[in-house]
Each structure stands twice: as structure tokens, then as C-alpha cells.
Amino acid sequence: MFTKTTPFRLFSFVTLLIITISLIGYSVYFSDPYRNYRSWQFSDLINAQSVSIKPIQLNHNQNIEKRIRDALSHDLPHKEAAILSGLHWLLQFIDQDTNFNDVFSDFIILAHELSRTDIRSHQAEIAGQLLKQSLQRGQEHLDLLFPDDEEGRWDFIGLLPIIANSPEFQEPYFKFYQQQYGELPISPYRSGDMDFQQAVTNSDYEVIGDYLIDTSFLHYYLKQMSEHASNTNILRLPEDNFLMYLKSFESFDYNLDHPVESDEFSDLAYLATHVVLVLTNYGEFEISPSLNNSKVNDYIEQTYPLVRHQLSDLDLLAEYLQCLKILNNEDDKKIALAEQFLLSLQRKDGSWGTMSDFNGEPYIVFHPTWAVLTALNH
Known part of the structure; x- marks a missing residue:
């Protein structure tokens, strides 16, 4: 039988339901470390739709x-x-x-x-x-684009593996290199104030990464040239020490004790992803069994849950996904879920990033979308 108290009870129930749903939504939103990558434009929230x-x-x-x-x-x-x-x-x-x-x-x-x-x-x-x-x-x-100093030289060398596959651009790009760097004295690669072994001993993750990344491009370019007898390398290039650095890097142990919110954790995690990338020339080649492969695979497997569920770094998560694919990870479900998650964070204009990213320098604006596209592509 309908009584006077029924409307009040109904109103109280609806109010309680709304409050409960709001609290759940609030809790879910603020427990998501990647919430800042979701839409921050009010018009998008009202008119939610795909890209x-x-x-x-x-x-x-x-x-x-x-x-x-x-x-x-x-x-x-x-x-x-x-x-x-x-x-x-x-x-x-x-x-x-x-x-x-x-x-x-x-x-x-x-x-x-x-x-x-x-x-x-x-x-x-x-x-x-x-x-x-x-x-x-x-x-x-x-x-x-490429100043006439050693930093400019190594930046240019980073393009050589691609130029080697683009015959129509070899003449102008090679000619520029000869004019810009042909007379400069060639010194061994140097990052900061330490050599590679010092960087490994001191666990200087950024310097280690500089050595491995920059010298890998030279290595793969020279490897391409040696496999094509008809090609003659006409460029005066530094010595290829990449394999020597990889051998030295075998003594490196990945530190699992860095707090996830620390700069050391992020720096080491980025180094790990780039170890995978330089071992395969950014996914171009199958990864071969090696001590470096084994060590970096173990580290990425153990730290992936932290990157996915505790750290708010989409760029790093995308690089982890790319590495999981390169490493032939057998957990297809984990890879599929990570891929779906990255896709869910794409903005309506096709990009990825936070409001802070889009207010940064050009590289900061560019990198999240770059990282996700390469992860999806592999």
C-alpha cells in the first residue's frame, strides 16, 4: 500500500545510489595512475566517441x-x-x-x-x-639539423641505416656528411665525462644508454654495407665499438630495489627497453639468445606490473609493450590487454599524451605518440 513515507524512501534510495556510484567512480578514477592521459577537454567528456x-x-x-x-x-x-x-x-x-x-x-x-x-x-x-x-x-x-661537431656527427650517423635503404637520398646525404664532418678529427664515442666501463661500474643508466644507442646505429649501418659487396662505404666514420660495449655490459646487474616512484627506477627501466631495441635494431631483427637478452628479459618481466599498474608513464609502458613483443613473450593475454589499454588512451585527434606533455618542448609533445605507434606497429 502506498504511504506518505514512500516518496521519501524512494528519494533517499536514489540519493544513496547516486552517492555510491559517485564514490565508486571517484575511487576508480583516482586509483588509475594513467588518469592524466585520459580526456582533459570537457567537450570530449560530454561527447565521448572514438577518434x-x-x-x-x-x-x-x-x-x-x-x-x-x-x-x-x-x-x-x-x-x-x-x-x-x-x-x-x-x-x-x-x-x-x-x-x-x-x-x-x-x-x-x-x-x-x-x-x-x-x-x-x-x-x-x-x-x-x-x-x-x-x-x-x-x-x-x-x-x-646537424651542427658541425661530434654531437651533430653522431646524430647524423643515427640516420645511416635508413639512408642505406634509400638509394635516391644517398648522394645528397653522403655528400653533406663529407662536407660537414670529413675534415673533423675522429675521436672515440664519449658521453659525459666517463667511458663506457666507468658508466657500467657506476650504474649511470643514462650514460650507458647513450653509448649503446648511438653506437648501435653505426654498427648496423656498417653491417648492412658489409653484406652488400656492391656497396662501398665512402664515409669516414668512427670505429665500431658496439659489440665491445655489449660484451662489457654483460657484467651489469639490474637493480630491482629502486622505489617505483624514484628517478632511478625510471632511468633503469628506460635503459632496459633500449637494450632490447639496440639488440634488434629497433625490432628489425629477431633477438638472439645472449646473456644480455636473458638479463633484460628477466628485468622487464619482473617490473612490468609496476610500470602498468603503479607508474604514470605512458611512454615507458609503450616501450615495455614493444619489448614484450620483441622478446617473444608467451603471455599473449598480457600483451593483448596492454595493447587494448594503450588504444583506449588515444585522443580524438589521434594523439597520446597528458596536458603537461602538450605544453612541453616539441620532443616532449612528440614522444608519447611516437612510443605508442611503434609499440602498436610491432
Whole structure:
């Protein structure tokens, strides 16, 4: 029987339900370390939907912008659509010359990686064309991109494995190298004020990474040249010490005692991901059994739960996902869930990042999207 107290009870129940749901939502939101990567635009919260790519007017790569939108008009698999949407955002980002110049080498590496796929034809063709157009654009002011000092030399060397696969650009890029660095004295690679063994002994993670990353590009370029007898290396290059550094690095032990919120944890975790990347030339080659492989695999396996569930670093999580794939991790469910999670954080314009990222320097703005695209691509 309906009584006078029924409306009050109903109102109390609904109010309690709303409060309970709100508290649960509040708890879930603030327990998610990656909450800052979710939408921070009020209009997006009201009109929540999947990525929405709109036409943009560009000074560069307008043909590729149109090709991406044409490809996205087809019923593409979710992953390929996400990658192409990310590329679409990057086109707008690098349309500004200051951004393009700041991330030039990294963007070339990204475009090259995205062109190396046998299962996503639209992506491979578009990334391949973007790679060529970006190399052409960069060719026009190489002296601005690569200063005439040792740091500039090693930055340029980072492109050599890609230039070796791009015959139409070898003459202008090689000619620039000869003019810019041909007369400079060649010194052994140096990062900071210590040699590689000192860095290993002192556990200086950033310096170790510098040595391994920069010298790996030279190593893989020379390896390419040696495998093609018809090619003659005409460049005056530093000595290849990469394999020597890897051998020395076998004595390194990964420290599992750093607190997850510390800089030491992040620096070591980033070093670990780059060990995997340099062992395979950024996923181009299968990883071979070795002591370095075994050690870094154990470290990434043990620290992955911390990176996924406690640390708020999307760039690092993306690199972990890429490494799990390269290391042939057998936990397909873990990889699939990590991939789905990264896809869920893509913004409506195709990018990834936090508000803080987008207010940073060009490299900071660029890196989250770069990291996720390479992780999804592998």
C-alpha cells in the first residue's frame, strides 16, 4: 500500500545510489595512475566517441593527409586505423618547421619503422611515402639539423641505416656528411665525462644508454654495407665499438630495489627497453639468445606490473609493450590487454599524451605518440 513515507524512501534510495556510484567512480578514477592521459577537454567528456579525424590544411604532406583520410574511410582493423590516426596528428605537428627540425631524426626513424610491416598495407605505403617526403624536406637544410661537431656527427650517423635503404637520398646525404664532418678529427664515442666501463661500474643508466644507442646505429649501418659487396662505404666514420660495449655490459646487474616512484627506477627501466631495441635494431631483427637478452628479459618481466599498474608513464609502458613483443613473450593475454589499454588512451585527434606533455618542448609533445605507434606497429 502506498504511504506518505514512500516518496521519501524512494528519494533517499536514489540519493544513496547516486552517492555510491559517485564514490565508486571517484575511487576508480583516482586509483588509475594513467588518469592524466585520459580526456582533459570537457567537450570530449560530454561527447565521448572514438577518434575523429577531420581534414586539415598543411604546408607540407597535404597529399599524405588526404591518403590517410581516404584509407580511414575504409573498414580498417582497429589497430591500423589507430596508427593512421596517430600519423594524421603527427602531420599537423611536423607541419611547423620548428617542430619538424626538433624531432627530425626521431621522426625519420618512426616513419621507417611504420613502413616495415607486411600485414597493414595502407600503413606501409603511407609511411613509406611520408619517409621519402620527410627525407626530401630535411635535405634542404641539413646544416641546420646537424651542427658541425661530434654531437651533430653522431646524430647524423643515427640516420645511416635508413639512408642505406634509400638509394635516391644517398648522394645528397653522403655528400653533406663529407662536407660537414670529413675534415673533423675522429675521436672515440664519449658521453659525459666517463667511458663506457666507468658508466657500467657506476650504474649511470643514462650514460650507458647513450653509448649503446648511438653506437648501435653505426654498427648496423656498417653491417648492412658489409653484406652488400656492391656497396662501398665512402664515409669516414668512427670505429665500431658496439659489440665491445655489449660484451662489457654483460657484467651489469639490474637493480630491482629502486622505489617505483624514484628517478632511478625510471632511468633503469628506460635503459632496459633500449637494450632490447639496440639488440634488434629497433625490432628489425629477431633477438638472439645472449646473456644480455636473458638479463633484460628477466628485468622487464619482473617490473612490468609496476610500470602498468603503479607508474604514470605512458611512454615507458609503450616501450615495455614493444619489448614484450620483441622478446617473444608467451603471455599473449598480457600483451593483448596492454595493447587494448594503450588504444583506449588515444585522443580524438589521434594523439597520446597528458596536458603537461602538450605544453612541453616539441620532443616532449612528440614522444608519447611516437612510443605508442611503434609499440602498436610491432
